[in-house]
Amino acid sequence: MSARNTSISFAWWQRVDELLRGRLRGGESPAASVWRLVGCVIVFGVTYGAVMGTFTGLSSDHQMQLLYSASKVPLLLLVSFALSVPSFFVLNALFGVGDDFPAAMRALAATQAGLTVILAALAPFTAVWYLSSADYSAAVTFNGLMFLVASASAQILLRRFYGPLIRRNPRHRLLLAGWLVVYAFVAIQMAWVLRPFIGDPDQPPQFLRPDVFSENAYQVVARLVWQMLFL
Amino acid sequence: MRLTGPEWRQLLAAVVKVPALFLLTLAITFPSLYVFNALVGSRLRFWDVMRLLIAGIAVTLAVLTSFGPITAFFSVSTTSYPFMVLLNVLMFAVAGLLGLSFLLQTLHRLSVIHSQMPQPIPEESFDAGQLSGTLGSVPNTGPADPASPLEMPAGHLLAGHVKTVFRCWIVVFGLVGAQMSWVLRPFIGNPDQPFTWFRPRQSNFFEAVWHALLSLFQ
Numbered sequence: 001m002s003a004r005n006t007s008i009s010f011a012w013w014q015r016v017d018e019l020l021r022g023r024l025r026g027g028e029s030p031a032a033s034v035w036r037l038v039g040c041v042i043v044f045g046v047t048y049g050a051v052m053g054t055f056t057g058l059s060s061d062h063q064m065q066l067l068y069s070a071s072k073v074p075l076l077l078l079v080s081f082a083l084s085v086p087s088f089f090v091l092n093a094l095f096g097v098g099d100d101f102p103a104a105m106r107a108l109a110a111t112q113a114g115l116t117v118i119l120a121a122l123a124p125f126t127a128v129w130y131l132s133s134a135d136y137s138a139a140v141t142f143n144g145l146m147f148l149v150a151s152a153s154a155q156i157l158l159r160r161f162y163g164p165l166i167r168r169n170p171r172h173r174l175l176l177a178g179w180l181v182v183y184a185f186v187a188i189q190m191a192w193v194l195r196p197f198i199g200d201p202d203q204p205p206q207f208l209r210p211d212v213f214s215e216n217a218y219q220v221v222a223r224l225v226w227q228m229l230f231l
Numbered sequence: 232m233r234l235t236g237p238e239w240r241q242l243l244a245a246v247v248k249v250p251a252l253f254l255l256t257l258a259i260t261f262p263s264l265y266v267f268n269a270l271v272g273s274r275l276r277f278w279d280v281m282r283l284l285i286a287g288i289a290v291t292l293a294v295l296t297s298f299g300p301i302t303a304f305f306s307v308s309t310t311s312y313p314f315m316v317l318l319n320v321l322m323f324a325v326a327g328l329l330g331l332s333f334l335l336q337t338l339h340r341l342s343v344i345h346s347q348m349p350q351p352i353p354e355e356s357f358d359a360g361q362l363s364g365t366l367g368s369v370p371n372t373g374p375a376d377p378a379s380p381l382e383m384p385a386g387h388l389l390a391g392h393v394k395t396v397f398r399c400w401i402v403v404f405g406l407v408g409a410q411m412s413w414v415l416r417p418f419i420g421n422p423d424q425p426f427t428w429f430r431p432r433q434s435n436f437f438e439a440v441w442h443a444l445l446s447l448f449q
Contacts, residue, residue, distance in 0.1 A: 083304050084301070086296075086297040086300055087294070087298050090294050090296075091294075094294070094379065094380055094381055095379045095380075095381060096380060096382075182301070189304070189308060190304075192308075193308045213307075213308060213309065213310050215309070216311060218447075219314055223448060225448070226448040
């Protein structure tokens with residue numbers, strides 16, 4: 001590798017390191033920063049997704065599942081993000097902090113990027129789990145646990161990135177809570193739509209389930225709750 | 232599932248009915264608001280109140296529009312009609328709450344402007360610039376960080392009776408708006424029924440929402 005490529009790679013890893021430490025490099029516009037962070041989400045999201053999709057193996061019959069899973073992790077995060085932005089923008093304006101919107105977007109995008117870096121770091125654990133167990137339900141649960149760990153850890157980053165905004169204006173705390181509610185509401189349904197992420201070994205690889213539009217995630221949850229409480 | 236393909240008339244009906252819902256509800260509730268507002272001695276004149284209410288509706292519709300991508304996503308990712316009804320009820324409720332909060336706080340600001348003037352204000356001196364000023368460039372009579380459009384400016388109180396009239400009106404507006412949405416239904420269009428511009432009179436909004444909620448669990 002040429003010295004220039006080595007230098008670029010090192011600089012890129014330095015940025016990732018700074019991201020994990022809650023530092024965003026200055027000197028570029030918020031928009032450019034957001035696009036760079038979106039790139040980070042794609043790179044690390046694809047990394048974890050690819051590992052996630054290896055549960056069914058790497059035979060020629062199941063290689064497509066690896067590609068499907070690799071594409072779905074950044075899709076889940078970025079499309080959910082994009083759907084939630086318009087309402088967040090309007091609420092920021094209504095609460096009188098519209099001028100801080102670019103900085104808020106940068107902070108949220110940085111948290112997303114950090115989440116995917118954490119996920120990618122947990123990918124080896126997922127790989128070892130797959131090597132240790134062929135149980136599909138257990139694999140689904142384990143991946144859910146990895147996402148939970150990454151999301152919980154990303155809250156540390158969220159506090160670091162969003163903290164300056166909240167210290168500048170306490171209204172940002174309420175807006176952040178609103179963002180988390182809307183984002184989670186959309187992301188849960190998005191995750192339901194994008195199933196399967198891992199791939200059932202007893203079925204051929206498929207990008208979406210054939211019955212994807214028959215029910216939504218909240219119907220399933222509501223029915224389960226009803227059954228638990230009343231049946 | 233749908234009886235036929237996409238129903239474009241339902242799309243057109245929804246495009247017409249959503250603004251009509253707000254304007255008709257305003258038309259029904261405005262006369263009483265103006266009358267009681269004048270009775271309690273508010274200095275806001277006819278066009279002041281009208282501009283205030285329309286600004287509040289504009290904020291409501293802006294918030295609703297921002298929820299559009301989320302509603303569209305759920306529209307294409309689920310076939311559950313009760314779920315979509317409840318989702319839209321929630322979206323309209325949130326947008327309505329924010330719009331009415333904006334209305335109340337803007338009313339406070341207009342009252343502050345009134346109270347600072349030494350003489351009665353000629354009607355023509357209140358133009359759209361005064362209302363748009365509440366969205367970001369409020370005359371800063373308070374602390375360095377001005378209140379947002381949804382917060383009451385510090386140290387200012389609206390006359391109790393005027394506040395009471397508007398609070399009662401907000402409740403009436405919500406109830407009338409909810410029932411008006413029932414009268415103007417269907418907005419979404421039940422995929423199990425043929426298209427129609429209006430449905431027959433039966434039941435009411437609250438009963439329908441309750442039935443939709445029960446359908447979700449069963």
